[in-house]
Amino acid sequence: MATTAVKAKTGSMKAQHIVSRVLIYALLIIVAALMLIPFLWMLSASFKMNKDVFTFPIEWIPSNPRPQNYVDIWTKIPLLTFIKNTAFLTIVVTILQVLTSSFAAYAFAKLNFKGKNVLFLGYIATIAVPWQAYMVPQFMMMRSWHLNNTHLAIICLQAFSAFGVFMMKQFYEGVPTELCEAARIDGLSEYGIYARIMLPLSLPAVSTLVIFTFVNTWNDFLGPLIYLTKTELKTIQIGLRMFISQYSAEYGLIMAASVIALIPVLIVFLSLQKYFVQGVASSGLKG
Structure with a gap:
């Protein structure tokens, strides 16, 4: 029983x-x-004529698809120029953030120097300060350096990330310190330890940082809006806003341009999603 x-x-x-x-x-x-x-719905609307976009019930698969929207959008606005500018800024900023964040995180995680904890706390505390609180002083500083209306202003402001340093530091602290000590005994310098041991081991965290940085930079609207006024310098998000203001009734074209702007983000995320999950899990753990 x-x-x-x-x-x-x-x-x-x-x-x-x-x-x-x-x-x-x-x-x-x-x-x-x-x-x-x-x-x-955005993908479906990008293949519709304007009169069919807001029909109800929603016609998810258009009965009369109009792929011409994806052809016309390139001639209505300089979309290729906007994409080139966005890709340039995104790639440069992503590379710089990965290098600066991982390098600073290695120093905070594996090196001992005076004032390390205070410096790290002060740097990480900047995450709590919204960018809108200091964007005017930043703009005045960039203007005094004659960098306004240049891509260099965006690159200088976004080349460093306190969040990236925090995330990479959490991952590095999970790497055994004995590994670094053994490398020092073998005569490897700190730069060598960073480049040949720590950086290769941190692929999941680096992939996570790449995704966050790429998405944030690609979708950034306020920064380019403030610093870039020339059409030939504008990014895809500013270009879409300009197109909407000029062709507010061309909903099919607007959706087609939005789909095109979304494709690079999807490619990067799908390419790195395997490492992204590992990075999110491991960056919050200590070995």
Whole structure:
């Protein structure tokens, strides 16, 4: 009797566990579907004529698709120029942030020097200060250096990231210190330890930082809006805003341009998603 009761209780617990997992997965699927609906609607609308974009009920698969929208958008505005400018700024800023963040994080995580904790705390505290609080002094500083209306102003302001330093430091602290000490005994310099040991081991964290930096820089609107006024210097987000102000009724073209602007972000995320999950998990843990 006791054995039968135990088996019945175990079976009941397994059934409850299965039901709870099914409910959790069902909830996650519903939430994911709700998040994807706007993007699916945008993709569908990009193949429609203007009069068909807001028809109800929504025609998810257009009966008369208009792929010409993806051709016309390149002639309505200098979209290729905007994409080139955005790609240049995004790639340069991403490379610089990865280098500066990983290098500073190595010093904070594995080196001992006077005032390290105070300096790190002061640097990380800047995360709590919103950019809108100091964007005017920054603009005045860039203007005094004659860098306004240049891409260099955006690069200088975004080449460093306190969040990137914090995330990389958390990952580096999970690397055994004995590994660095053994490398020093073998005669490897601190630069060599960083380049040949720490950086290769931090691929998950670097991939996570690349995704965050790439997405933030590619989608940045306020920075280019403040510093870039010439058309030939503007980024894709400013270009889309300019197109909307000029062709406010061309909804099909607006959606086509939005889809084009989204493609590079999707490519980068899908390429690095495997390392992204590892980086998010490991950057919050200490070995």
